[in-house]
Amino acid sequence: MYGYFGTMKAKPGHRDAVVEILVSGAGGLKAAGAHLYVVGVSDTDEQTIFVNEVWESKEHHDASLQLPETRAAIATAMPMLTGEFSSTEARIVGGLGV
Template sequence: MTFANVGTLETQPGQREAVVAILTRSNPQLAEAGCLHYEVGTSDEKPDTVFVTELWTSAEAHQASLQLPSVRGAIAEAMPLLTGQMDGFQYEVAGSPLRD
């Protein structure tokens, strides 16, 4: 069953675009690890927040991806730009009218 991870990352003032740049770099390893969908977004209403929506083949695939060197590198690069305030939720996807 598909696993969803949806979250927000609070950035240091003025660092939102730098975090977006890190998170949106091409990373073919994510697809190889089981990532089906990875979208990064922003909202003018929250100028220091980055939104991330991920779909994975499984919760285990998502967890394993956190050990990939490319992912660990991106996390290490982004951490100094974040406040440490993160929020979100995870769930098993029940279905979609867009897929069989």
């Protein structure tokens, strides 16, 4: 399994709208090969959004980024983001929920 763990920063006042976009698309990810998709925020940082994903494979993850609904969500969210992103990829070896 493939893990993708990332952060993004929203422009001031836009974090909740970006989170809503990210969470609204979660329903279709299971069919695309996602085992886990979690969006989180901090109570002390009003800009950073955390996204943790576990996929059947990196290929499944990459293919999900080409889905029309994913591309539309990205296009809607991008103007609300600062452009500051971080990401880590991992080979998932086990754990609760996977």
